[in-house]
Amino acid sequence: MTTGVRRRMGVEERRQQLISVALDLFSRRSPDEVSIDDIAAAAGISRPLVYHYFPGKLSLYEAALRRASEELKARFTEPHEGPLGARLLHVMHRFFAHVDEYGPGFSALMRGGPAVSATGSREKEHVSTTNALIDDVRQSAYEQMLAHLGIAEAPPRLELVIRSWISLAESTALIWLDGRRIPREELELQLVHDFAALVAVSATRDEGMADVLRAILKDEPADGPFAELIGRLTSLAS
Amino acid sequence: MTTGVRRRMGVEERRQQLISVALDLFSRRSPDEVSIDDIAAAAGISRPLVYHYFPGKLSLYEAALRRASEELKARFTEPHEGPLGARLLHVMHRFFAHVDEYGPGFSALMRGGPAVSATGSREKEHVSTTNALIDDVRQSAYEQMLAHLGIAEAPPRLELVIRSWISLAESTALIWLDGRRIPREELELQLVHDFAALVAVSATRDEGMADVLRAILKDEPADGPFAELIGRLTSLAS
Numbered sequence: 140m141t142t143g144v145r146r147r148m149g150v151e152e153r154r155q156q157l158i159s160v161a162l163d164l165f166s167r168r169s170p171d172e173v174s175i176d177d178i179a180a181a182a183g184i185s186r187p188l189v190y191h192y193f194p195g196k197l198s199l200y201e202a203a204l205r206r207a208s209e210e211l212k213a214r215f216t217e218p219h220e221g222p223l224g225a226r227l228l229h230v231m232h233r234f235f236a237h238v239d240e241y242g243p244g245f246s247a248l249m250r251g252g253p254a255v256s257a258t259g260s261r262e263k264e265h266v267s268t269t270n271a272l273i274d275d276v277r278q279s280a281y282e283q284m285l286a287h288l289g290i291a292e293a294p295p296r297l298e299l300v301i302r303s304w305i306s307l308a309e310s311t312a313l314i315w316l317d318g319r320r321i322p323r324e325e326l327e328l329q330l331v332h333d334f335a336a337l338v339a340v341s342a343t344r345d346e347g348m349a350d351v352l353r354a355i356l357k358d359e360p361a362d363g364p365f366a367e368l369i370g371r372l373t374s375l376a377s
Numbered sequence: 378m379t380t381g382v383r384r385r386m387g388v389e390e391r392r393q394q395l396i397s398v399a400l401d402l403f404s405r406r407s408p409d410e411v412s413i414d415d416i417a418a419a420a421g422i423s424r425p426l427v428y429h430y431f432p433g434k435l436s437l438y439e440a441a442l443r444r445a446s447e448e449l450k451a452r453f454t455e456p457h458e459g460p461l462g463a464r465l466l467h468v469m470h471r472f473f474a475h476v477d478e479y480g481p482g483f484s485a486l487m488r489g490g491p492a493v494s495a496t497g498s499r500e501k502e503h504v505s506t507t508n509a510l511i512d513d514v515r516q517s518a519y520e521q522m523l524a525h526l527g528i529a530e531a532p533p534r535l536e537l538v539i540r541s542w543i544s545l546a547e548s549t550a551l552i553w554l555d556g557r558r559i560p561r562e563e564l565e566l567q568l569v570h571d572f573a574a575l576v577a578v579s580a581t582r583d584e585g586m587a588d589v590l591r592a593i594l595k596d597e598p599a600d601g602p603f604a605e606l607i608g609r610l611t612s613l614a615s
Contacts, residue, residue: 250508262500270488295558303548310544311537320533329578336574340567343609352613371581375590 154192154202157182162203166244170200197265201272204248208272211237212279219287223355224331224364226287231308231327238312239323246316248273249309280305288351296345300337307333332368392430392440395420400441404482408438435503439510442486446510449475450517457525461593462569462602464525469546469565476550477561484554486511487547518543526589534583538575545571570606 148156160182164173175196179186193199214233217226238245248269284301285293293301308330315326338355342348359365386394398420402411413434417424431437452471455464476483486507522539523531531539546568553564576593580586597603 295556299549299552299559299564302552303545306548307541307545310541314537314540318533321537325582326537329582332578332581333575336578337571339610339613340570340574340606342613343570343606344563344567349613368578368581372577375577375580375587 150192157189157192157199158202158206161199162206162241162244165200165203166207166241169243169247171247175199197261201265201268204269204272207237207241207244208276211276215280215283217283217287222358222360222363222365223287224335224359224366227331227334228327228364230283231330232324234308235312235315235323235327238316242316246313249313277302277305288354290351294347296341296348297351300341300348304330304334304337307337328364331364335365335368388430395427395430395437396440396444399437400444400479400482403438403441403485404445404479407481407485409485413437435499439503439506442507442510445475445479445482446514449514453518453521455521455525460596460598460601460603461525462573462597462604465569465572466565466602468521469568470562472546473550473553473561473565476554480554484551487551515540515543526592528589532585534579534586535589538579538586542568542572542575545575566602569602573603573606 157178161173161178164177164181173196175189176186178196178199179189182189189199193202211234214237215230217230220226281298281301284305285291288297290297311326311330315321315323335352335355338348338352342352356365395416399411399416402415402419411434413424413427416434416437417427420427427437431440449472452475453468455468457464519536519539522543523529526535528535549564549568553559553561573590573593576586576590580590594603
């Protein structure tokens with residue numbers, strides 16, 4: 140046998156290539172506007188060959204979403220070193236980079252996913268698959284936050300503050316995507332400050348939350364994001 | 378003709394009765410767990426008669442959701458009198474009363490709506506109807522906030538703070554519904570404080586937002602919610 144110039148891809152390799160191509164298209168346009176023909180053309184293969192690897196657009200969309208979810212979860216990983224404010228700022232920076240990269244796809248997903256044409260049971264399954272992937276990312280973000288705070292089991296008020304702040308981060312990113320009228324870096328820092336502010340508000344009426352706030356501020360250097368917030372608030376008040 | 382004991386309802390009256398019955402059922406259980414038979418039984422009429430007024434569960438669900446949306450929007454209405462903190466607290470109280478009343482239905486809706494069995498185009502239409510109703514309520518909340526602040530056209534940072542705070546209120550209510558482990562009244566006040574805190578964070582780097590913060594605090598009485606927050610934060614810091 141001679142060495143062929145065009146090597147044939149293995150099944151798994153081809154699947155991964157199609158997921159990459161689909162993720163790229165689903166990110167640049169609303170998933171509703173991406174057809175199997177678009178994906179086949181971008182991958183340089185025929186439409187029937189796409190169907191050979193994926194039964195339809197829905198399963199390809201789910202595979203792409205799964206890859207994006209795994210990628211986002213990986214971006215949450217931050218060494219447990221240094222003050223919390225700086226760690227959180229690193230994570231916010233990577234979160235916004237992800238949102239920036241997958242813009243239209245991220246918006247469409249968070250606004251209810253693609254309005255797909257499908258028969259009843261497949262549609263139900265798709266809705267629950269999509270919701271489960273989103274919940275999984277949120278849960279991962281929540282667990283990372285707890286781990287950085289060094290808390291194994293969160294009391295109700297801490298759980299509420301962390302989970303509602305995660306939703307604040309999502310909505311802040313979505314609003315930013317709609318026109319990008321505020322510099323991204325400003326919002327990354329703002330979300331770090333928002334977290335401290337929400338903890339502080341809850342700490343005004345709960346001793347456990349006050350302990351959390353003290354633990355956060357304890358390691359904060361004079362030039363860290365939380366110290367910066369306190370300095371700015373003080374000068375605003377005077 | 379004699380006076381009948383059982384009067385027959387007119388078409389619109391019957392429709393409204395069915396919407397009330399459906400809304401009650403969709404509120405107490407996840408909409409997925411409510412059947413047309415349940416609605417017919419609760420209304421005391423036959424299943425075919427329900428279909429005479431509504432083509433299916435989906436359109437009855439949409440009508441019930443429309444009624445709940447109108448009700449919630451009406452609850453946002455608050456006289457433009459007195460300090461902002463007190464007004465906002467009244468609105469939060471009525472918002473949580475709504476969430477309390479429509480608990481499981483509110484949760485199901487905000488977590489992606491019922492996973493309905495339907496053919497493609499009707500499903501698409503349903504998803505967009507549901508999303509449009511939710512967006513309409515959010516937009517109404519946003520406009521009410523701007524009106525209370527006396528601002529006709531919001532600059533980007535103010536728009537972001539108000540809209541992301543509205544999503545914080547939604548997620549706070551959803552997390553509260555899941556187990557109700559924190560007193561409702563505490564969260565109503567917390568969300569008022571959260572709003573002030575988010576405005577303050579944004580005000581640390583934008584002069585326009587600092588003006589908004591000053592305008593909010595200007596009319597605040599010594600026993601108002603915002604003054605309470607500042608007092609508590611000060612004692613926490615000492």
